[in-house]
Amino acid sequence: MSRSGINSTVYHGEVCLGDAEVFPTNNHAFPFPSNEIRISHLSPPSERCPPLSILQTISPFSVRCKVQAKSVTEESLLRRLYLSCFQEYKSAVVVVGKEELHLVAMPSKVEKVPCFWCCAVQAGLYASCLGMLNLRCLAIVFDLDETLIVANTMKSFEDRIEALSRRIDVEDDPVRVSGMSAELKRYIEDKDLLKQYIENDAVSDNGKLVGVQNEEVPGLPGSQERIVRPVIRLQERNIVLTRINPEIRDTSVFVRLRPAWEDLRSYLNAKGRKRFEVYVCTMAERDYALEMWRLLDPEAYLIGSRQLLDRVVCVKSGSRKSLQHVFQDAVCHPKMAMVIDDRLQVWDDKDQPRVHVVPAFTPYYAPQAEMANTVPVLCVARNVACNVRGGFFKEFDESLLRKIFELCYENDILDLPYAPDVSDYLMSEDTNVVPNSNKDVPISESMNGSEAERRLSPPVHLGDEQQMQHQAQTSLSSLDMIADAARMLAKGLKTHKRKDAASSGAAKRARVEETSSAALVQAAIAADAPSDVEPAVPRASPRSPPVEVLAPETRPEEASGAKRRRKKTLARKSRSNRAAIETADGSEEDPGENPFNNRDLIKRLVDGCILPEVVHRIVHVDPEQRVWDSLGSFLQIGHQLIANIEVMNNAKKEAVQAEEGCLAEAARLKEKIAEVASLQEVLQKERQTSADLRAVLEEERKKAEAEVSKLKAQIPTLVSEAMVRAVEFKTSSETRDLKVQFGQAAFIKGFELCQEVVGKFPELDLGFLDEASDDEAGPSEAAAGLPPVGSSTAAAATADLPGAPSSSTSAPEVRNL
Numbered sequence: 001m002s003r004s005g006i007n008s009t010v011y012h013g014e015v016c017l018g019d020a021e022v023f024p025t026n027n028h029a030f031p032f033p034s035n036e037i038r039i040s041h042l043s044p045p046s047e048r049c050p051p052l053s054i055l056q057t058i059s060p061f062s063v064r065c066k067v068q069a070k071s072v073t074e075e076s077l078l079r080r081l082y083l084s085c086f087q088e089y090k091s092a093v094v095v096v097g098k099e100e101l102h103l104v105a106m107p108s109k110v111e112k113v114p115c116f117w118c119c120a121v122q123a124g125l126y127a128s129c130l131g132m133l134n135l136r137c138l139a140i141v142f143d144l145d146e147t148l149i150v151a152n153t154m155k156s157f158e159d160r161i162e163a164l165s166r167r168i169d170v171e172d173d174p175v176r177v178s179g180m181s182a183e184l185k186r187y188i189e190d191k192d193l194l195k196q197y198i199e200n201d202a203v204s205d206n207g208k209l210v211g212v213q214n215e216e217v218p219g220l221p222g223s224q225e226r227i228v229r230p231v232i233r234l235q236e237r238n239i240v241l242t243r244i245n246p247e248i249r250d251t252s253v254f255v256r257l258r259p260a261w262e263d264l265r266s267y268l269n270a271k272g273r274k275r276f277e278v279y280v281c282t283m284a285e286r287d288y289a290l291e292m293w294r295l296l297d298p299e300a301y302l303i304g305s306r307q308l309l310d311r312v313v314c315v316k317s318g319s320r321k322s323l324q325h326v327f328q329d330a331v332c333h334p335k336m337a338m339v340i341d342d343r344l345q346v347w348d349d350k351d352q353p354r355v356h357v358v359p360a361f362t363p364y365y366a367p368q369a370e371m372a373n374t375v376p377v378l379c380v381a382r383n384v385a386c387n388v389r390g391g392f393f394k395e396f397d398e399s400l401l402r403k404i405f406e407l408c409y410e411n412d413i414l415d416l417p418y419a420p421d422v423s424d425y426l427m428s429e430d431t432n433v434v435p436n437s438n439k440d441v442p443i444s445e446s447m448n449g450s451e452a453e454r455r456l457s458p459p460v461h462l463g464d465e466q467q468m469q470h471q472a473q474t475s476l477s478s479l480d481m482i483a484d485a486a487r488m489l490a491k492g493l494k495t496h497k498r499k500d501a502a503s504s505g506a507a508k509r510a511r512v513e514e515t516s517s518a519a520l521v522q523a524a525i526a527a528d529a530p531s532d533v534e535p536a537v538p539r540a541s542p543r544s545p546p547v548e549v550l551a552p553e554t555r556p557e558e559a560s561g562a563k564r565r566r567k568k569t570l571a572r573k574s575r576s577n578r579a580a581i582e583t584a585d586g587s588e589e590d591p592g593e594n595p596f597n598n599r600d601l602i603k604r605l606v607d608g609c610i611l612p613e614v615v616h617r618i619v620h621v622d623p624e625q626r627v628w629d630s631l632g633s634f635l636q637i638g639h640q641l642i643a644n645i646e647v648m649n650n651a652k653k654e655a656v657q658a659e660e661g662c663l664a665e666a667a668r669l670k671e672k673i674a675e676v677a678s679l680q681e682v683l684q685k686e687r688q689t690s691a692d693l694r695a696v697l698e699e700e701r702k703k704a705e706a707e708v709s710k711l712k713a714q715i716p717t718l719v720s721e722a723m724v725r726a727v728e729f730k731t732s733s734e735t736r737d738l739k740v741q742f743g744q745a746a747f748i749k750g751f752e753l754c755q756e757v758v759g760k761f762p763e764l765d766l767g768f769l770d771e772a773s774d775d776e777a778g779p780s781e782a783a784a785g786l787p788p789v790g791s792s793t794a795a796a797a798t799a800d801l802p803g804a805p806s807s808s809t810s811a812p813e814v815r816n817l
Contacts, residue, residue, distance in 0.1 A: 010069075016077075018077060040094065044127060063117050067103060067115070068113060139327075197232060242255065396419075
């Protein structure tokens with residue numbers, strides 16, 4: 001780097017911070033207009049990621065220039081900015097057009113002044129990715145149809161049913177007819193459910209009537225309309241019925257959710273901690289896509305209602321999807337995103353390495369396919385996402401961060417470490433073991449299938465008739481030799497198998513050997529077939545490119561004659577081989593030993609599989625090249641053997657683990673059985689105790705009823721006795737004396753009250769008492785009727801009162817009153 005830099009002035013807003021020198025890197029022009037570095041703002045502080053690690057992840061090797069402050073003091077504003085950025089993991093941002101230039105504070109081994117690296121990135125991308133990297137979060141993009149759901153309307157059901165019916169009518173294969181009939185039945189059953197929902201707002205599920213539940217759709221930003229949809233959820237069958245427009249019944253949709261979606265959903269945002277930011281990219285219409293996602297995420301657990309319009313991206317049917325379109329607002333970098341889709345080719349070529357392709361969801365064509373494997377499809381996707389996230393952040397923490405902390409201002413741009421990419425940890429569509437673009441994993445350089453056939457098999461021309469005849473004769477002789485070896489091998493295997501039938505393990509090995517030998521013979525016959533036989537064209541998969549097969553150009557009459565001859569020869573050889581194998585199967589001859597120990601037999605079989613032309617061609621290759629080719633073949637075979645051994649070891653470990661799990665489960669079941677037996681015994685005792693208590697209570701009840709009956713019989717006698725005693729008491733002398741005493745006491749008390757009234761109110765006229773005495777009997781009359789004893793007692797009581805008048809004058813005084 002040249003020490004002659006471009007002088008510039010650094011501003012933060014309108015405040016001048018100081019002067020600095022700018023040193024543009026190779027092939028980059030001076031990035032700051034008017035020789036002024038105008039900082040608009042500072043980036044948010046980072047918790048664990050230095051700014052350079054974030055910039056290297058989202059914009060690798062984007063250093064435009066280096067900035068070095070001129071001589072500054074300890075208290076200068078530029079030094080304060082440098083220290084703030086260095087200590088708090090911030091960067092100073094200069095906005096230039098649609099880009100942000102981030103000034104990253106760098107330590108220096110030589111300079112004693114603030115030093116910065118200037119990195120360019122798309123505006124807004126740094127802030128978005130900063131939060132995701134701090135939270136150890138990536139982005140995941142989902143397709144909807146045939147990836148997470150399968151949805152149908154009445155029209156689509158009718159179309160599919162009609163198409164299947166036509167195919168069944170013209171199909172002759174009974175197996176295919178049976179499969180299509182079962183598929184047709186499933187379509188009809190779901191169509192009937194949808195019809196019930198449209199007509200009645202209810203469906204019959206296994207004899208149980210299930211009605212709609214009104215679900216309110218969260219309002220979208222800027223929309224005041226309140227939408228309530230009638231929805232039926234059959235949770236156990238992963239079925240949902242909804243209506244896109246609640247007012248129009250023809251917009252009703254029957255939706256099947258893919259099994260294990262809840263497992264994947266709970267992993268993405270477990271316990272409130274986001275592992276992935278979720279996006280949707282689909283070719284469906286927007287209202288439909290929003291409703292389908294609402295059914296998948298009814299609580300807005302993965303995508304909030306405010307983010308819904310930005311996170312659910314709809315592209316035109318027939319166009320290709322791209323992560324750049326999904327993240328058009330710079331919310332994430334494609335290197336930090338993975339895709340879950342059932343089709344790869346719908347994505348841009350540059351995004352395809354980041355796509356995890358899942359089998360299409362086909363609940364009508366193959367309803368058991370989802371659960372056929374031990375791990376459901378979406379659980380596999382969850383595991384893939386977990387591995388991707390773990391691998392990405394392991395490399396980010398252990399490699400990128402460690403090397404970033406070692407960099408200084410004086411380092412070259414090429415010293416920046418490699419940044420992780422999601423595509424490094426995703427499995428390719430064409431292989432089951434090799435990750436995409438992972439340079440640490442050996443990638444096989446061998447050619448596959450049709451490519452190997454095109455490159456190794458030169459075109460056959462009509463003029464090479466002698467060579468063709470020689471090859472045909474050689475091949476036929478090889479076929480004869482292989483057929484003889486096959487007959488001997490089959491006969492030996494049958495006898496050897498019959499000898500070892502007593503041992504189940506030996507019998508199993510014999511079956512494996514017989515199958516392997518048959519496959520070997522078939523492979524040898526196929527490899528040694530005459531070259532004039534037309535090569536079989538491999539059946540292309542829906543996503544594989546067309547396979548080209550080079551065939552000789554022959555005249556029609558020659559082609560027909562050669563074809564007839566080939567058919568006759570192959571038919572004769574086929575009959576001969578079948579007869580030989582049948583003869584071997586029916587023979588009782590004992591070869592005396594395991595045929596795989598017969599070296600001559602194996603040698604004849606191997607010699608028959610060798611192509612002399614290929615050997616001749618290899619002999620004339622350059623010796624050094626032949627050594628390298630042999631070494632490559634050896635290494636490839638060695639890797640295959642090691643891989644097979646590792647697969648076998650893994651299978652053995654899995655078998656041991658499964659056996660241990662079964663034993664543990666058996667022990668647990670035994671404990672449960674013992675526990676159930678003890679509980680049954682306790683229950684039996686409780687039943688016996690309850691029976692005893694019932695007997696005691698029954699006896700007590702009978703005693704109580706007897707006592708009640710006895711008391712009921714005694715009640716009339718007791719009542720009559722009580723009545724007699726009452727009459728006797730009423731007519732007794734004691735009762736009469738009590739009545740007389742009560743009357744006397746009442747008279748005396750009344751007389752005393754009259755005296756008190758007269759004493760307190762002398763002017764009171766009591767003449768009305770005389771009038772009243774004419775109408776009714778007074779106390780004296782009542783007293784006159786009393787017995788003498790009573791009279792004497794009353795007189796004595798009156799005479800004893802203090803200040804009472806004499807008996808001769810008491811009556812006139814009362815009368816005067």
